[in-house]
Amino acid sequence: MTRPLINDLSRAELAAWCEGQGEQKFRADQIRKWIFGKRVNDFDAMTDISAPLRKTLAESFDLFSSRIAAHQKSQDGTEKLLLELHDGERVECVLMREDDRRTICLSTQVGCGMGCVFCASGLLGFTRNLSTGEILEQVLRLDRLLPPLERITNVVVMGMGEPLANLPNLLKALAALEDKGGLGMSMRRVTISTVGLPDKIRELARTGKSYNLAISLHAPENQLRNQLVPVNDRIGVEAIMEAADEFFETTGRRVTYEYVVLREKNDGIEQAQQLAQLLYGRNAHVNLIPMNAVTELPFNDPGAERLRQFVDALERSGIVATVRKRKGADIDAACGQLRLRHEQPVAASYSPSAAK
Ligand code: SF4
Structure with missing residues (x-):
């Protein structure tokens, strides 16, 4: 018990x-x-x-409720944990080292209901929300991988799950990091990533905290986005941009737009131009993430040349874009990959057509 x-x-x-x-x-x-x-x-x-x-x-009380089911270490210093929770469910979390930054990536749900077709977490569907303590447990586990004088400097909430679909538990966990007795962490160093749930984006802005908001856009218009991020069908790019603009007006924090670059799917010059048009006049930053190959998924890395052309097209239109460095390429570092590998019976039943 x-x-x-x-x-x-x-x-x-x-x-x-x-x-x-x-x-x-x-x-x-x-x-x-x-x-x-x-x-x-x-x-x-x-x-x-x-x-x-x-x-x-x-x-x-229990101080911990999970056990470490797998621990992977990359040559670049990235470490990934697969935690088995009290009910046998599993979630992933990651520690990334870069210069003097120690960034952790947290999960907020077991599985995910958003169904993004290029995402390993989406493949297994949504099981349940993580509690505040379970979110914090990832912080504690990762923090304990650091030597005594090193501390976590940044938090990105970009792991398994849609963070804004579990907002109360997430906000309570982040408050625990900020409050006295916690890690003394400034919320300016916390980035919350979402597929774009407009009401929840507004709710986040109303907290008055300095969180960074990252919207996982992945496509500049509805037809393509409906294919890649099925939940978009019920939301639409326009409603997301409206909420993002309100977030910026309320908080003064520049919004980042994440874009997973999928070869010959969303990486054409036409899409880059559409994206530039969508973001024109907005204080926005684009973070391009070349697809991290997940064997169960029918998508590929765009390759250096196509990626360069995409970046050039954005920059010609005055849009600031960076390409995210791939961390932990030699381990299962893409969201949900490690968990997926440990759930072989489900993964084996997956067929690419189910993701379209
Ligand atoms: S990319 Fe994020 S929101 Fe989309 S299915 Fe994966 S975990 Fe969920």
Whole structure:
């Protein structure tokens, strides 16, 4: 029988729990500091907490609810964990090292219901939302891969799942990182990626936090986007752009548009020109992501030459574009690939036609 996960509680909820035990509220920050700052894996290691309170904590909560089912290390320093949750479900999270940056990529759901046809996570469908504690557990697991003096500097919420479809749990997890006793992380260093759920984008803007918003566009017009991101059929590019503009007006934060570049699917000069037209006059940045080959999927890397032509066409129209560096190319680093490989019976039943 598992106990509640302590990190499902916010700072205020943990403080209230401490008071309920006849303790002072500030004990909550002490406990959180041990978990986030001092990386302990056991309540008993919290030496400035009284022995009776440590015992009650251990009887009341679990500090972790997952086990590491797989751990891959790339030659470029990228590390990927496959975590098995209390119910046997599995999610992925990634640590990327670049210069003095330590960026982690988090999942927010088990599977994903958005069905993007080029995505390994979408192949297995949506199972459930992750709790706040399960989102934070990925942070804790990845943080513990770093040496004592290194800290996580950036968070990208771009792993498995649609983050805005699990917004309450995600916001609570991010608040835990920012609040006293957490990692002391500025929300300016957090990027949330979405396929574009307009109401949720507005809700995110209304939080008043400085999150970065990345919209996974992948196509400049509805006909192609409906094919690549099926949920677009119910939303439409226009509604997404309207919400993105409102996000920029409310927060002053420039919006990034992610574009997975799929050979001979969305990487033509015509699409680059349409994309430039769509973004013209907007304070936008395009992040191009060459397709990371997933063997079960019928899409390919555009190749250096086609990619260069696409970038040139955007830049000629005055659109700022960067090509994302491929991290962890020698491990299953694309979203959902590691989990997919560990779910062979499902993956084996997949046929390319199902993704069209
Ligand atoms: S790309 Fe993101 S939103 Fe689309 S199916 Fe994959 S995890 Fe879901």
